[in-house]
Amino acid sequence: MAAPLLFVPSDPLAPRVPDEHFAREAEAARDAGLAVAVVDHDAVVAGELAAALRRVPASDAARTAWYRGWMLSSSAYARLGSAAETRGIGLLTSPAAYAAAHELPGWYGxxxxxxxASVWLPWEPGRTPTSADVGPLIEALGDGPxxxxxxxKSRKHEWDEACFMPDLSDLATATRVVARMVELQGDDLAGGxxxxxxxxxxxDAxxxxxxVRVWWVLGAPVLVTPHPDAPAASDVDVPADVLDAVGRSVGALGAPxxxxxxxLRADGVWRVIEVGDGQVSDLPGGQDPAPLLRALAAVG
Ligand SMILES: Nc1ncnc2c1ncn2[C@@H]1O[C@H](COP(=O)(O)OP(=O)(O)O)[C@@H](O)[C@H]1O
Ligand SMILES: [Mg+2]
Incomplete structure (x- = not known):
């Protein structure tokens, strides 16, 4: 069976070629036997579906595709899926699988x-939450930070203002921090x-x-990298039994x-901080993308 296609965002200034951020991956993809096609990210977001894939050659029809690109909302990813379908191309990650891996309520269970432990509440961008919203939401988490x-996404770079709450029993402070997160996310607030x-x-210091970011393709750990924000973790080894346990959850999630x-928690237990769809997770700058693209090319 032919290797899948790889969709990558086009360079806004040179729409026939991959965006510079994904150029090395596109090159590694071609080396691995994937055909690379550019998609217009802004057109996907705007719902201009014909424009989004206008540079995908017709000869690339009737195939399957991976995406590596900028983060898309679950609804934008579903639009990319529809656009691909009209060209006879099936995304290897279905929109449902994307949402399950991308949004915390999809993978938490x-x-x-x-x-x-986590709680959540669907929320519209631009509405300001009050203590009457936040109180019942956080009740099940009890006291503590x-x-x-x-x-x-979080506002981790505005940690004290819009991310961290020193004590959830202090409802006034918790409400202020939650409301500030909502305010700063603006129209980009995803889901709730x-x-x-x-x-x-x-x-770290x-x-x-x-x-440590572990990359899984069809349930197999194909690459382990530092988190792009914390390259210092490059020398941290994840024990095999931890990888096995996380791999079982990844398999159960079903996203490919x-x-x-x-x-590593301070008490020595490995924890999952976050799950993501691999198609929109960032690779650290210095990382050789070849092993990842080879694993994606091996899926028929
Ligand atoms: N439950 C938690 N306990 C302690 N630190 C956390 C917790 N959740 C997130 N963090 C810290 O906040 C950072 C951002 O959280 P994360 O869920 O990864 O959001 P983002 O999607 O913005 O990366 C993490 O990298 C971690 O350092
Ligand atoms: Mg994170």
């Missing part, structure tokens, strides 16, 4: 024993509000958890291309 994010129990992880960000 599958990873519940190995990730911080917490963090807030939307279904996909997630509040998670804070756990203490082994951290800057106080940030040292995360997944990343898991793992961190």
């Amino acid at each position: 599958t990873f519940a024993g190995s990730t911080p 917490g963090v807030v994010k939307d279904y996909v 509000i997630v509040v998670r129990a804070f756990e203490r992880f082994v951290s 800057g106080g940030r958890a040292q995360e 291309f997944v990343t898991t960000d793992l961190a």
